[in-house]
Every structure is written in C-alpha cells, then in structure tokens.
Amino acid sequence: MRNLSTLVACTAVVATFGGLLGALPGCGSGDEPYKPAPAWSGKKANMPAPPQLPNNPIKAGDAYTIFGASHHLKSRIHDKEVTAKDITIQGYIVDSNIPQAPACAIHKTGKGDDEKCKTEIPSFWIADSKGETKAKIRVIGFARNFPVILDAMEKYKNLKEAPKDKDVVKDDQWQVDVPYPLPSVGAKVKVTGKYGFSSSKASGLVTDPLYGVMTYGKMEYLEPAPEPAKFLNKK
Numbered sequence: 001m002r003n004l005s006t007l008v009a010c011t012a013v014v015a016t017f018g019g020l021l022g023a024l025p026g027c028g029s030g031d032e033p034y035k036p037a038p039a040w041s042g043k044k045a046n047m048p049a050p051p052q053l054p055n056n057p058i059k060a061g062d063a064y065t066i067f068g069a070s071h072h073l074k075s076r077i078h079d080k081e082v083t084a085k086d087i088t089i090q091g092y093i094v095d096s097n098i099p100q101a102p103a104c105a106i107h108k109t110g111k112g113d114d115e116k117c118k119t120e121i122p123s124f125w126i127a128d129s130k131g132e133t134k135a136k137i138r139v140i141g142f143a144r145n146f147p148v149i150l151d152a153m154e155k156y157k158n159l160k161e162a163p164k165d166k167d168v169v170k171d172d173q174w175q176v177d178v179p180y181p182l183p184s185v186g187a188k189v190k191v192t193g194k195y196g197f198s199s200s201k202a203s204g205l206v207t208d209p210l211y212g213v214m215t216y217g218k219m220e221y222l223e224p225a226p227e228p229a230k231f232l233n234k235k
Contacts, residue, residue, distance in 0.1 A: 063088040063089060064087055066089065069082050070135070073212045082195050088190050088191065089195065093126055093225065094130065095124065095125040098146075098149060098184075098231065105119040106150055121202055122143045122145065122148075124139050125138050126189065139193075140202060144174050144201075148169070149182065153230070174201065176217075181225070183219070184229040191218075193216045193217035195215075199215045
C-alpha cells in the first residue's frame with residue numbers, strides 16, 4: 001500500500017508542479033534499481049515452422065492470371081487496376097455450360113423458349129491450370145442465349161480457319177462477335193473485357209464475391225481445345 005500511495009502522491013505532484021518531481025523525497029525512480037533478468041536457459045519451445053506463402057504470379061506477360069485478377073479485385077489498393085478499364089486475363093477453359101444446355105433452349109433464334117424451360121446464360125470458366133476446379137473466373141457476354149450458340153455452331157462447323165468479318169456470327173442484341181472457335185474445355189485463351197464482382201450483361205444476376213466475373217469483349221486462342229464445343233442434350 002505504501003508504494004501505491006507514493007505513486008498516487010507523486011502523480012498528483014507531477015500534474016501540479018511538473019519539474020518539481022525530482023526535488024521531492026520518495027518520488028524518484030523507485031527504491032530498488034533495475035536488475036536485468038538472465039537469459040532463459042531451460043528447454044526451448046517447440047515452435048512450428050512458418051507457413052509457406054503463395055508465390056503465384058499476378059501477371060503472365062501482358063495479361064493477368066486468375067490469381068492476380070482476383071487478388072487485385074479484392075484489394076482496396078489495387079482494385080481499380082482491374083475494374084476501371086478493360087483488362088485481359090489468361091487461363092485454361094476448365095468448364096463450360098454449353099454441353100449441359102437443356103434441349104428446350106436449343107432452337108433457332110427468333111423462337112422463344114417454352115415457359116417451363118429453365119436455362120442459364122452461356123458461360124465458360126477459366127483457371128490458371130487445367131485441373132483447377134475452385135479458383136476460376138466465369139466469363140459471360142459472348143452470346144445472350146443458346147440459340148445464338150446454335151447458329152454459330154452451324155455456321156462455323158466446316159471452317160478450317162477464322163471466318164472473315166462478314167461470316168462471323170454476331171449477337172445483334174449484345175453487339176458482340178460470337179467467338180470462333182466456340183469456347184470448349186481444354187483450350188488456353190486470353191479473354192479481354194470488363195471485370196468485376198458482377199456483370200452488367202446479366203443485370204446483376206451473375207455475381208461472384210471470390211473470383212469475380214468477366215464480361216466478354218474478345219478472345220485470343222493460345223492453345224486449341226481437344227474437341228469443339230457441342231450440345232449433349234440436343235433434340
């Protein structure tokens with residue numbers, strides 16, 4: 001209690017008289033001088049090794065990787081670098097919903113789907129490696145529906161090289177050229193477009209808070225797919 005009373009008294013004096021602290025008895029640095037403790041000589045703690053931090057590249061040449069684009073998208077410092085303008089992302093096509101399109105949605109353009117037909121926006125997903133199943137970015141906006149995909153399949157099926165401008169299938173509502181070849185799993189591509197957590201082409205219905213969504217602008221093939229895109233449920 002004596003030490004506590006002395007501390008309270010000294011604190012009051014400091015607050016009142018400032019520099020007079022050193023002149024008052026009992027208000028010095030303490031009764032006992034500091035004694036450094038010796039180094040620990042007992043058994044050392046068994047600490048785990050520090051975790052290995054990821055060394056994934058942000059870019060591959062002039063294009064972002066899937067890791068790099070999604071990392072920047074979630075960064076308060078770098079998010080504008082990937083959202084303020086069109087960017088290019090490079091990766092392998094690891095998934096596509098073209099093969100799984102329901103038969104009710106596969107018909108000529110101009111014809112409406114049946115009222116009970118449940119379908120999605122044509123999409124494909126790109127990843128940094130062929131075997132990746134989780135870290136992937138969804139790409140939409142290259143065709144508004146599967147009838148447009150069907151038109152492109154029929155027009156592109158006998159081509160041996162990229163079609164001339166007049167022969168390219170155009171989605172007249174979305175004002176975009178449907179890519180040749182159509183996206184298929186296994187191809188390595190560079191996709192250029194608008195990137196963010198959601199896509200304006202889907203009216204906000206397509207979102208991804210982890211890896212984001214790419215709205216298609218154009219695409220360059222670096223490696224072809226083993227097989228062309230096709231419908232598995234066509235009537």
